[in-house]
Each structure stands twice: as C-alpha cells, then as structure tokens.
Amino acid sequence: MSETADNAAAPPSDDGDTTGDLFPPAHVGERLAAARHRHGLTLQDIASRTRIPMRHLEAMEAGKFETLPGRTYAIGFGKAYARAVELPEDDIAQQIREALGGASAASTREVTQFDLDEPSKVPSARLALLAAVTGAVILLAGFGVWRSYLFPAANVEELAQAADAASASEAAPRKTDAGAKVATAPAIDPGAEVVFTATEDNIWIKFYDGEGKQLMQKQMALGEQYVVPADAVDPQVWTGRPDAFEITVGGRTVAPLGTAEVAVKDVPVTAAALMARPAASPETASQADDSARISG
Secondary structure (H helix, E strand, O other): OOHHHHHHHOOEOOOOOEOOOOOOOOOHHHHHHHHHHHOOOOHHHHHHHHOOOHHHHHHHHOOOHHHOOOHHHHHHHHHHHHHHOOOOHHHHHHHHHHHHOOHHHHHHHOOOOOOOOOHHHOOOHHHHHHHHHHHHHHHHHHHHHHHHHHOOHHHHHHHHHHHHHHHHHHHHHHHHHHHHHHHHOOOOOOOOOEEEEEOOOOEEEEEEOOOOOEEEEEEEOOOOEEEEOOOOOOOEEEEOOHHHEEEEEOOEEEOOOOOOOOOEEEEEOOHHHHHOOOEOOHHHHHHHHHHHHHHO
C-alpha cells in the first residue's frame, strides 16, 4: 500500500488533528480554526458556547493573541475555545504562552497570575482576607509613624502641662480677689436698721410679725420709706410688687425680694434674713442710694 493511502487510513490523533495532514497549522490560531471547521461550527457558535466576544475569537484564529486584553485572558480564552472544539486545553494553553513570549516567561509570570476559567487556581477567601488584614495593619502602622512624626508625645505632654499651668494662673487671681472682697466686706450688725424704699408710686405692701400682728399696711408713694421696727419679733412682708422696693440693711443695699410682678408673702425681713440673700449688683446699689437721697 502506498504512503498516501497509509496516511489517508491513519486514525485521527487525540487533539483532533490528523497525522496525515500535508500542511500542518502554522500557529495555534489556525489549529483552533481547523478544529472548528471539522466540527462544522461557525465563530458565532463558538462565541455562544464560550461567551467570548467575536472580535477576540477572530484575533485568536489569526494568531494575534497580543491584541487580547492580557496574557491571562489570552490563555483563558484559548482553553475555553479548546474545550468547545475538543482539543487538549493544556496543549493549547502552552502554545499560546509560547506565542506570547516563550514558556520561560510564562512560568515566571504564572506565579502571580491565575487563569480565569480555573476557579481552583484563584486565591481562596481566607487568603484574600489575610491579605486585607495585613494591608490594614500596615496602613495603621504607617499612620502611627506619621502621627508620631508630626505630633511627638513629648510635645503633646508639654502643651497639656502648659495649658494646665495657664488655667491655674488665671484662676488663682480670681480666687484671691474674691477672698479679698469677702475679707474686706464690712460686717453688718444683725440688729441693724432695715429700710424699705418705694421705687414706684402707689405700691401696696404689708408688714406683720411672726404671730400675724400687723405692723404696717398701705400704698407707699414713690420714694417713701418704711423702717422695720427693731423690736418686732420675726417681721415678715407681703406685697404684689417685690420688684418695686429697694432694701437696705444698716445703710447697705441688699438684693430685692423679687425681680418681677409676682406676689411674695411671709418673707422674713430681719437684718439677718436679708443679709443672707445674694448681694445686690453695683447698679442696684447706686439706684438705691439715689432713691435714698431723693426721699431724704
């Protein structure tokens, strides 16, 4: 039998090629195209089976793997195409690597690259989580170094101490001044004279002792004064206008019984009770002195 007849009778090889081909494929792209034709498939059929865009399939069959999005995509697309036309995937992938720059370069880059269609080669979720945690630790460490460089701990402590010292120095004079005022304030005799002066006209007021005995009740005129009897036992006052009276104890102005038109009743008006109330402001004291001069 002739050599030509032997070749014609030879069975197909495992990769779909025939051992008797007189013109073997020039590159892996032609090999893929030949396998497609043997199966009677169109490029559109391959695109439907592999989900690979037509333009990429055309580039692959033309041997233009360098025009694909990247080396990983080229190898992944090639293996998917090989499965669709029943060619050995690993063989096709190796030929694509060689076409893109040689097996040695491929083996070096495969350390950090993964085929898209091989999920088992993709990093696990645990590995990805570990990488994320490591990155976060590095980021925090870098922030700490940056912060310590811009804001040294010693400087922060010095600033805090300086701020505390400044606050203490500001507070000390105030406390000293307050103490001086208290120390220099003249003591008032608990039995000192208590005087009510009307600052408005026709203001009703009633004074009585602790047993309810009336001491005085009338509508006081503007500037009119009433001196609480020194011998009155627990004198108290009742008025609807506590804000309309200036009160002095031993000639010293004390705070009014109220600052609004609200009635007050059963309020003690002994010297001791009035002295226990908050001190009047300088403006109030000045007005009281003017009222006293007018009534005088």
